[in-house]
Amino acid sequence: MLVVAVSKKVEEMNYFELLAWLGIGSSHPGGFPATQQNLEAMQVKPEEFVLDAGCGSGLTACHLAKTIGCKIIGVDINPQMIEKAGLRAQKEGVSHLVEFRQADVYSLSFVDNHFDLVIAESIAVFLDKVKVYQEFYRVLKPEGRVADLEMVLLAELPANLRLQMEACFGASTNPLPPEEWLNALTAAGFQDVEIKNPQRMKNNGNVILNELKKDWVLIKGLTEKAAYLPGLITRLQKNAGFMKRNRGYFGFGLVCGRKPTPPPPPEKRGFRSWVRRVFRLK
Numbered sequence: 001m002l003v004v005a006v007s008k009k010v011e012e013m014n015y016f017e018l019l020a021w022l023g024i025g026s027s028h029p030g031g032f033p034a035t036q037q038n039l040e041a042m043q044v045k046p047e048e049f050v051l052d053a054g055c056g057s058g059l060t061a062c063h064l065a066k067t068i069g070c071k072i073i074g075v076d077i078n079p080q081m082i083e084k085a086g087l088r089a090q091k092e093g094v095s096h097l098v099e100f101r102q103a104d105v106y107s108l109s110f111v112d113n114h115f116d117l118v119i120a121e122s123i124a125v126f127l128d129k130v131k132v133y134q135e136f137y138r139v140l141k142p143e144g145r146v147a148d149l150e151m152v153l154l155a156e157l158p159a160n161l162r163l164q165m166e167a168c169f170g171a172s173t174n175p176l177p178p179e180e181w182l183n184a185l186t187a188a189g190f191q192d193v194e195i196k197n198p199q200r201m202k203n204n205g206n207v208i209l210n211e212l213k214k215d216w217v218l219i220k221g222l223t224e225k226a227a228y229l230p231g232l233i234t235r236l237q238k239n240a241g242f243m244k245r246n247r248g249y250f251g252f253g254l255v256c257g258r259k260p261t262p263p264p265p266p267e268k269r270g271f272r273s274w275v276r277r278v279f280r281l282k
């Protein structure tokens with residue numbers, strides 16, 4: 001049985017600690033339906049090697065392994081998430097395909113050109129986007145793809161609402177307008193950048209409350225958790241209320257790009273190559 005250590009009150013936990021403690025499976029805009037729609041658009045192949053960066057409790061990685069049969073490594077900075085993700089992989093019988101490791105996406109331990117696809121869901125919104133994308137770029141093979149589901153800002157957020165958003169999701173929360181997401185990918189070196197499946201935030205846009213209703217990892221301990229920590233429901237309602245009242249400012253989409261093939265090494269500039277170039281000899 002999974003033992004969840006409770007050393008802090010809910011009110012003291014930051015957003016990631018709260019998600020990890022709950023074990024939320026799809027803590028991103030649009031929830032699991034958006035994941036399914038995006039995976040469809042990505043057309044992942046069984047032979048592809050995938051990194052799920054900021055994998056949380058591993059729902060997407062395990063689903064991908066189960067439905068496509070590809071190999072995946074999921075990384076997350078939070079050890080509780082990694083513990084729950086490993087448990088999920090075991091329960092779902094995909095431990096032979098999925099591996100979970102605790103790691104910081106700013107500095108991954110993988111060699112360059114390692115993965116065919118990097119997926120991420122709601123992690124760059126909290127971090128330095130270009131720095132994260134540069135690391136994704138490094139670990140991707142040439143022609144490798146990045147597909148990152150992120151919250152998109154549809155209108156300028158007034159300062160008071162920005163403060164409220166930060167109080168709910170953390171001080172570093174910074175959703176960008178669509179073109180700025182694409183600029184961040186381009187700045188990291190990606191090409192063919194686009195936002196797939198753009199959507200407005202729906203009425204039911206609160207990820208935690210939605211996922212609480214259906215993910216088995218959560219349901220198991222929720223009653224016990226709510227009883228143990230009375231601040232939980234208040235905190236969840238605060239986050240849900242913010243998104244409901246202000247959903248017109250927010251949307252989400254799959255921020256996609258491709259790592260280009262490196263250019264061929266420069267031709268040697270000797271006399272022979274000059275003759276070949278001038279006389280168009282092969």
Ligand SMILES: C[S@@+](CC[C@H](N)C(=O)[O-])C[C@H]1O[C@@H](n2cnc3c(N)ncnc32)[C@H](O)[C@@H]1O
Nearest residue numbers: 025026027028054055056076077078104105121
């Ligand atoms: C909003 S949750 C999304 C989790 C998961 N992708 C999902 O959609 O359910 C953000 C996740 O990013 C992780 N995270 C935050 N900063 C990180 C970092 N620097 N490196 C790796 N993971 C990080 C958090 O621990 C958390 O699990």
